[in-house]
Amino acid sequence: MSLPSSIDVAIIGAGAAGLGAAHALKDSGLSFIVLEARDRVGGRGTTVQAAPDVIFDVGCGWLHSADKNSFVKIAGQLNFDVDKALPPWRERAYGKAFPQGERDDFIRALDAFYMRAEAAAASGRDSPADRYLEPGNRWNPMIDAISTYVNGCELDQVSILDMDAYEDTNINWRVRCGYGALMTAYGAALPLALNCQVTLIDHSGQRLRIESSQGTLSAGKAVITVPTSLIAQQALRFHPALPAKVEAAAGLPLGLADKVMLALDDPGDLPSDGNLRGATMRTEMGTYHLRPFGQPCIEGFFGGRFAQTLEDEGDGAIAAHSIDEIAGFLGNDFRRKLKPLQESRWAHDPFARGSYSHALPGHADKRAVLAAPVNNRLFFAGEATSPNFFSTAHGARDSGERAAKEVLASDAKR
Structure with a gap:
């Protein structure tokens, strides 16, 4: 879809976290759009047909901690077969x-x-x-x-x-036709702008000014779900700068x-x-x-x-x-x-620059630092912000839902 000039909430990234945030905002009454640099949803979760008789999850492939994994329920809702054989x-x-x-x-x-x-x-x-x-x-x-x-x-x-x-x-279970395929189906009905790389979030004014490869967007709030590598290396920049976020992301490399x-x-x-x-x-x-x-x-x-x-x-x-x-x-x-x-x-991969996060020694507390909202306008999600399910797709999805709830709570306080 084309980029609107103004929106209530901009979600940066259509990986599992961005999709989780978008679904949590669906019935909120707020207008929102998911801005994704790639030409597909799923982020570090993507399924390909590697051969006529071979499907391949190029990224995440396992429903880890399946008894607590929110994608298991989503798979059931979307009629995806879950394989429960031993790993x-x-x-x-x-x-x-x-x-x-x-x-x-x-x-x-x-x-x-x-x-x-x-x-x-x-x-x-x-x-x-x-x-x-x-x-x-x-x-x-x-x-x-x-x-x-x-x-x-x-x-x-x-x-x-x-x-x-x-x-x-x-x-640990699997999605028979691919975890990435499940994420594609999960994102199918959401308002998405693909091939839309966000490079700057200017939060100096009354409203956010978001610069992207498809133009500039004005937003009331933003949910940022990009990998830590893009924040640490400042492929996505903030104005004014957010040094605590950059430092936290650097302590949680992919x-x-x-x-x-x-x-x-x-x-x-x-x-x-x-x-x-x-x-x-x-x-x-x-x-x-x-x-x-x-x-x-x-x-x-x-x-x-x-x-x-x-x-x-x-x-x-x-x-x-x-x-x-x-x-x-x-x-x-x-x-x-x-x-x-x-x-x-x-x-x-320019939009990942790695696979999943780990905390460097001495930086385990940085997950909470990265997850903390800024001025009730910038909200952060992604697997690296999950306190217990980091490095997983369901940890990312759940963090997106958590960030969306923070958006709604901040909106209610106004």
């Missing part, structure tokens, strides 16, 4: 690359690490999570690799207080978690929904979901500094490394059965 991690490994005895030993070491970190967090003093690795434990590099998938970064960059605040009910989808010529060779990972003594490794939903493919995951290195090598580097690693696990003749379909490169 392919922890003990569900496949093949000789990671024998059962070693897997058991690794899980014990991983659980012991989390227990030490949790006990340390109970003191209320923050520190980097890598301090709670057992010195000399053979599994430390692999525990660090798990952190790159979970946090998007290695443990030396993770606050133990933030890690302890994350709520995980260990119930880690990097990338995915790759490989077509599998002979799917009968591998189990459906299995996990492939080697007992490697290095952090620079992938983990592989075999035949998700029974599809003829393998989905690979990479995180942290290694994912950044592969991204920087250019298009196709993640797929090439994946094929090499899988062939190393399953035999070199397996190489001919794999074909690259698609890969994510979230660090190179």
Whole structure:
């Protein structure tokens, strides 16, 4: 839709947080519009048809903490099928690359690490999570690799207080035709301006002046849902400046978690929904979901500094490394059965510049700082503002709903 000249509420970003805010304002009587820089909704959640028989969630793919995940109810309302099968991690490994005895030993070491970190967090003093690795434990590099998938970064960059605040009910479901597809349907009936990149919010006057690639808009209030990277790097600027927001966003950087989808010529060779990972003594490794939903493919995951290195090598580097690693696990003749379909490169996405937030050591309190309204006119949402469900799509959606309620409460006070 075309940009109105004036609006009650401008919502910046049509990811899960922006969509949550918009839905919460639908029956408020306020006029609103969602301004989205991309040509689609969903933000860091997008589903593609990678092949005629393969769907691929390029971004978020799991309904984490599904028993508390607001997208589960939304999926039911929109008639999206939710798959409740067990996820392919922890003990569900496949093949000789990671024998059962070693897997058991690794899980014990991983659980012991989390227990030490949790006990340390109970003191209320923050520190980097890598301090709670057992010195000399053979599994430390692999525990660090798990952190790159979970946090998007290695443990030396993770606050133990933030890690302890994350709520995980260990119930993880999937949307059969894609989490990104669910978000697209969730946003379908909302007033959206796509291809509309907001670069400046001027809050110096009586009304907000919002500058975008499609022109200037006047608004009474704004809900800002862009990733922390865009605030910290001031791709979205404020006038007057908001140094506390920039500092808070810088303390909550986006880690990097990338995915790759490989077509599998002979799917009968591998189990459906299995996990492939080697007992490697290095952090620079992938983990592989075999035949998700029974599809003829393998989905690979990479995180942290290694994912950044592969991204920087250019298009196709993640797929090439994946094929090499899988062939190393399953035999070199397996190489001919794999074909690259698609890969994510979230660090190179100009409107994301990463995957999901983590708090740097000493910055766990910055989530609340980032979430706080400014002068009852600027309201902030996004996964990074969620106190307990950060790094998730439902945490983002719920934060958007929370920000919209703050808008309505501020409006009622006038």
